[in-house]
Amino acid sequence: MIDERYILKTYNRLDLEIDKIRGNYIYTTDGKKYLDFFSGISVNNLGYDKDVIKAMTDKMQSYTHISNYFADKDRSELAKALIENSIDGKVFFTNSGAESSEAALKLVRKCGKSNGKYKILTAENSFHGRTTGALALTGQKKYQKDFEPLISGVEHFVFNDSDSLISMVDEHTSAVFLEPVQGEGGVIPLTAEFVRTLSKLREKYNLILVMDEIQTGLRRCGTLFAYENYNIKPDLIMLAKSLGGGLPLGAVIISKKLENVIGVGDHGSTFGGNPVACAGGLAVFKKINDENFVMSMKKNADYLYNELSSLKEKFSGVIKDLRGISMMLGLEVGENASIIRDRAVKEGVLLNVTGRTVIRIIPPLTVDSNDIDLFVNVFRKIISTL
Ligand SMILES: Cc1ncc(COP(=O)(O)O)c(C=O)c1O
Incomplete structure (x- = not known):
């Protein structure tokens, strides 16, 4: 070929x-x-x-790109729909899962800078993407080893092992990144017992909980977001994959208490929240909530x-x-x-x-x-x- x-x-x-x-x-x-x-x-x-394709093609008749310096109705509507159906706050749009990881990582890092919390925890066997920041989060040596040194301050606990998590969290820990069901790691759902431990630690150490819903979100696991299968609400939610109905679109949903951490000049994306992808995304969103x-x-x-x-x-x-x-x-x-x-x-x-x-x-x-x-x-x- x-x-x-x-x-x-x-x-x-x-x-x-x-x-x-x-x-x-x-x-x-x-x-x-x-x-x-x-x-x-x-x-x-x-x-x-057909409805998703129509929403995209209709939008293309108006424009395919406007830059993030201008408002787009579909983008705003999609952000509103995401917020109204998850956690109150703001949305940052990206083009892919890895970019959602990068945005969440920068937010967590900036937050930690102000209070001496330099440590980020993710699970062994997790998958959060392949760009170098996201790769540091991805807890799989086989993907990391040829590209080290990666960013410092990321450590990996054993997935679903409460003792492992307890032994690694301390006053320097800023955030825990977690997939509700590990996808690349072999389709392994979180256990309720582990989530209970995490909730206690989160409260004690004021941890930021970042749910990677890139694969599990948007109805894949029955509920709109997979975290709804557990008794927990994250501070940040990462999305991508199905969000754009087949066009590249990702997002980070940021809870109210963190929505002012990243401001003008801290982060950005030329294509993030592309209007055609957002028009498709809005059509996807309506359908999966019917x-x-x-x-x-x-x-x-x-x-x-x-x-x-x-x-x-x-x-x-x-x-x-x-x-x-x-x-x-x-x-x-x-x-x-x-x-x-x-x-x-x-x-x-x-x-x-x-x-x-x-x-x-x-x-x-x-x-x-x-x-x-x-x-x-x-x-x-x-x-x-x-
Ligand atoms: C849970 C999870 N996070 C992040 C990513 C990375 O997404 P992308 O390939 O769009 O960068 C993936 C991709 O498989 C994923 O499954």
């Missing part, structure tokens, strides 16, 4: 060239059709959605989970664990993960592997019982031969 000759190889690409996406199906240039249980790694959460959409998604998520539970029971030799929340599920299948993924492609289903041994199930939130049946049948056929 021409792709291999001219594009830097930073991904192990499948040998598929995409023609178009329609609903929850991807069509390749050689005329084949695939069920999309990959969804652009949780970006195409609505599959191909009552009928939420009900239907819940029904389908329950159906998916029940079908996978039955498979796990029947094929316990292959499926060691099923975990996750709503439409973000992980199947622990050991060394079989890449074999299953490759065979699924041949059977017309696109799957994603994470943490080397986990099939990450992150379909568009719009999948119905027919799509789920197709996936489950293909999956059953493959694992019954292993």
Whole structure:
């Protein structure tokens, strides 16, 4: 493929060239059709959605860019919708997850400067992005080692291990960054017990809690934000991925008590909050908050989970664990993960592997019982031969 000759190889690409996406199906240039249980790694959460595309194309007739020196109605409306549905404060728009991490990192750092709190904690096996600041937050040595030294003052606790967190928090700790469900780390949800410990420490040390909802947010985990599955409210919420309906858009939602930390000249972005992406984002937001959409998604998520539970029971030799929340599920299948993924492609289903041994199930939130049946049948056929 021409792709291999001219594009830097930073991904192990499948040998598929995409023609178009329609609903929850991807069509390749050689005329084949695939069920999309990959969804652009949780970006195409609505599959191909006509209303989102219309909002974007309508906006493009007016303008594609205005800079952050001018107000854009859709951008303001999207910020309002995010705030009214999460924590009161302000929004800073970015273009990607890593940029949301960078913005949150700078805010936390500036805050810590004024009160001697130089330490930031994130979890081992976490993923917060690959730019150098975000990479320092990402608790995975394999991604960091060739690029050290990274910024100082970031330390990593063991995810879901209360004792580990307790042993690392002190009066110099400014913030804890956390994914409600570790995505790249293997689809591992936070435990309620760990969240209780975190809440106590947060109160005692006045910690800033930063929730990385880049993958889990915007209905992926059933609730609008995954933190709603736990008894906790963050101070900062990082978003990206599905926010722009397929265009690059990210955001940091900043609570009232922190909204004056970053001011004019402290941070910025030429493209952040692009008007076309925000128009798409607003259309996405309306859709995922529609009552009928939420009900239907819940029904389908329950159906998916029940079908996978039955498979796990029947094929316990292959499926060691099923975990996750709503439409973000992980199947622990050991060394079989890449074999299953490759065979699924041949059977017309696109799957994603994470943490080397986990099939990450992150379909568009719009999948119905027919799509789920197709996936489950293909999956059953493959694992019954292993
Ligand atoms: C939880 C989380 N944070 C941050 C990122 C980085 O986002 P991006 O690739 O848009 O920079 C990702 C991407 O996979 C992610 O899953």
